[in-house]
Amino acid sequence: MGALKGIKIIEMAGLAPSPYCGMLLSDFGAEVVIVDRLTKGGPEIPNIMAKSPFNRGKQSIRVNLKTKQGVAIVRDMIRDSDVLIEPYRPGVMESLGLGPGEALALNQGLIYARMTGWGQKGPYASMAGHDINYIALSGALSLFRKKGEKPLPPCNLLGDFAGGGMLCAMGILLALVERGRSGKGQVVDAAMVDGAANIATLFYGLLAHNLMTLDIGTNMLDTGAPFYQTYETSDGKFMAVGAIEARFYAELLEGLGIDPSLLPQQLDTPKWPEITERFAAVFKTKTREEWCAIFDGKDACVAPILDLDEVEKHPHNIERQLLVTVDGVVQPAPAPRLSRTPGKATEPAGPRGSNTREVLSALGYSEKSLAALLKDEIVE
Secondary structure (H helix, E strand, C coil), X not given: XXXXXXXXXXXXXXXXXXXXXXXXXXXXXXXXXXXXXXXXXXXXXXXXXXXXXXXXXXXXXXXXXXXXXXXXHHHHHHHCCCEEEECCCCCHHHHCCCCHHHHHHHCXXXXXXXXXXXXXXXXXXXXXXXXXXXXXXXXXXXXXXXCCCCCCCCCCHHHHHHHHHHHHHHHHHHHHHHHHHHCCCXXXXXXXXXXXXXXXXXXXXXXXXXXXXXXXXXXXXXXXXXXXXXXXXXXXXXXXXXXXXXXXXXXXHHHHCCCHHHCXXXXXXXXXXXXXXXXXXXXXXXXHHHHHHHHCXXXXXXXXXXXXXXXXXCHXXXXXXXXXXXXXEEEECCCCCCCXXXXXXXXXXXXXXXXXXXHHHHCCCCHHHHHHHHHCCCEC
């Protein structure tokens, strides 16, 4: 039995962050139904993956929200649900008559989660944007660069998924816990700019205490330090080094075969470029696998940098069952791990839109009314 068994969630179809949020909840037993556009009713939300991991465990229906009857269907779903996730610009749901005011009037216990890049208020709230823009405004993107180089976005992991989807899921869970006391729902305003800033909390603290500078690429955690760095190996692969503490640094030097007396002191920051150059030369003398043989089992904080297609083959990941195969697609297993009610990655309940009849029947729609809705292209 999943930890969220019995929790019913409406996921208004959107791009990656909101489906990821829905997947996190679905993995732990929530009953998630995606509300998709009709394939004939205008541009569909792009589904770049035929078998998207984000769809796992979910049902989906297709509804024409440009019609009163289509909106009425979603209102019926709201009456019967615990959570609604919507990823549109501020005002879109209100224009459909499905805003939080209308929704909470239908169901006072509803958790209404609004996931956007900029948030519901502010000068940028109505502007278009993507992950790179949101993390730029949060300050987080400025941290991802080497000295003298331009910022390098970490794909779209930080804004879309960490600051967006994951923190939105956390907001939903917080609101569900509080509803257990008050019996009342509430609105979750999950903005990726907020989330990205929140995830960068450590660096705001370091800056305030003069423990880092804004000369990015010269600090301990931003590629400035030789002991928190990546290094290329002789076979063109890479190792990750994170030997911050003195005892771990000593293990690193031992593994590299470097006499500490022949190097500047670990925290002699002006000499960091010199030490980095020395480490780089040593790492280039052996293959990645040879370095793994040296450092595996040692407290040197050294690990191989695996490509995505290598992750499932590593012994640690195999034992952890880090990845699973769902519908023929290798993908990350549910996380975190619960001892009594663990998550489970299951196949979606068919292709997108294939559960329209099933979902509406469960809401009490008769076969006759279903046939009429299909004929009139209200649903598909």
